[in-house]
Amino acid sequence: MGIRLALDGRKLTDYGIGSYLRALLRGLDARPDVDLTVLARSGHEERVAGLSPGARVITTAARGYGAAEHIQLPMALLREQVDLVHFPHYVAPRLVARPTVVTIHDLIQLFYPPKNHPQLARLYLRLMIGSALRRARRVITVSRSSRRDLIKLFAADPQRLVVVANGVDPALAERPTKEDLDAIKAHYGLRSPAVLVVANDKPHKNLDLVLRAYHLAVRQRRVPGQLVFLGGADAECRLRARAERFGLGDRVRLLGRVPRAHLSALYHVAAALLHVSLYEGFGLPVLEAMCAGLPVITSNLGAMRELGEGAARLVNPLEVDEVSAAIEQVLVDDPLRSRMIEAGQKRAESLSWERTVEETVAVYRLALGEV
Numbered sequence: 001m002g003i004r005l006a007l008d009g010r011k012l013t014d015y016g017i018g019s020y021l022r023a024l025l026r027g028l029d030a031r032p033d034v035d036l037t038v039l040a041r042s043g044h045e046e047r048v049a050g051l052s053p054g055a056r057v058i059t060t061a062a063r064g065y066g067a068a069e070h071i072q073l074p075m076a077l078l079r080e081q082v083d084l085v086h087f088p089h090y091v092a093p094r095l096v097a098r099p100t101v102v103t104i105h106d107l108i109q110l111f112y113p114p115k116n117h118p119q120l121a122r123l124y125l126r127l128m129i130g131s132a133l134r135r136a137r138r139v140i141t142v143s144r145s146s147r148r149d150l151i152k153l154f155a156a157d158p159q160r161l162v163v164v165a166n167g168v169d170p171a172l173a174e175r176p177t178k179e180d181l182d183a184i185k186a187h188y189g190l191r192s193p194a195v196l197v198v199a200n201d202k203p204h205k206n207l208d209l210v211l212r213a214y215h216l217a218v219r220q221r222r223v224p225g226q227l228v229f230l231g232g233a234d235a236e237c238r239l240r241a242r243a244e245r246f247g248l249g250d251r252v253r254l255l256g257r258v259p260r261a262h263l264s265a266l267y268h269v270a271a272a273l274l275h276v277s278l279y280e281g282f283g284l285p286v287l288e289a290m291c292a293g294l295p296v297i298t299s300n301l302g303a304m305r306e307l308g309e310g311a312a313r314l315v316n317p318l319e320v321d322e323v324s325a326a327i328e329q330v331l332v333d334d335p336l337r338s339r340m341i342e343a344g345q346k347r348a349e350s351l352s353w354e355r356t357v358e359e360t361v362a363v364y365r366l367a368l369g370e371v
Helices: 016-029 047-050 069-077 117-135 144-154 178-188 209-221 239-245 260-269 284-291 302-308 321-331 333-349 353-367
Strands: 003-008 034-041 054-058 084-087 100-104 138-141 161-163 196-198 226-230 252-254 272-273 296-299 311-313
Touching: 003 016, 003 239, 003 284, 003 296, 016 034, 016 047, 016 353, 034 047, 034 069, 034 144, 047 054, 054 069, 069 161, 084 353, 100 117, 100 353, 117 144, 138 144, 138 353, 144 161, 161 353, 178 333, 196 209, 196 284, 209 226, 209 239, 209 321, 226 260, 260 284, 272 284, 272 321, 284 296, 284 333, 296 302, 296 321, 302 311, 311 321, 321 333
Parallel strands: 003 034, 003 084, 034 054, 084 100, 100 138, 138 161, 196 226, 196 272, 226 252, 272 296, 296 311
Antiparallel strands: none
């Protein structure tokens, strides 16, 4: 039996949730058992059509995390003949008159709220997550760690929480030509070996410790090359001043946001990924790096341990010396690098977006009582 599904696609351009949405849009559109309607932000119609040419697209001006979406989204869906609505984040307006599935990726803003984060915003977050957990037919989490957090903090019903891990684009495994890699290195002014950090500058990303650990690796362990930041840490970031104070100078490169095609090439240019967050719902850069054949150093906590155990070098993200030693070890120990690359690629092969879509459709059927 076909499922008439509405998918909230408003966060299509975000990094983490955006990757998740793009995979769902491609995968669901290809399934004959899903009749897809996508709720898109005004101006994103062509983006959605490029990913899901068979989907019906309805638009809304409703932005995320505000009062308007609780009226505008139900109104936009009112005339749609759908069986189920999937919200790929924790806000699921109560007035939506259809069964819902909600994906809750993480609780980062509860554990590590941004600076000057209003108390009212944290209250709104708690209310929305609590409402989603009570009202949704099923709640998808992207890791066992996130599932445990929801049970612990919100006393969520374990029977309604389903773990569906994120996937990775297998195209990341395709190594660019030497000419293309040399061009990327020249374009960004990179020197080898490059240790890559893919992260924004939020507190849970632990970037101050990353800088201290790399400084120690350079000063005491004579590690060559550069530390390369991608993501929210741009040239105006406070990390530039910190790097200068450590005397790292051009040993640190802050590239900011880069095109997706460049990110893929940078995974192949680099010698290691350093991802020592204090908390993640999943840790997509870890999986992307593994797929590209890049050795990974990551935290021994939560979802990162879950994803990296047996395939990455796990470290205590609070211990500068331990992280620094891991940087040196992964750069110089060739037998270790080979083992990590092989194990990481096998891990990535087991976590495809196709599997994510298949398991998500199974959750839809559970929510509709078809299983």
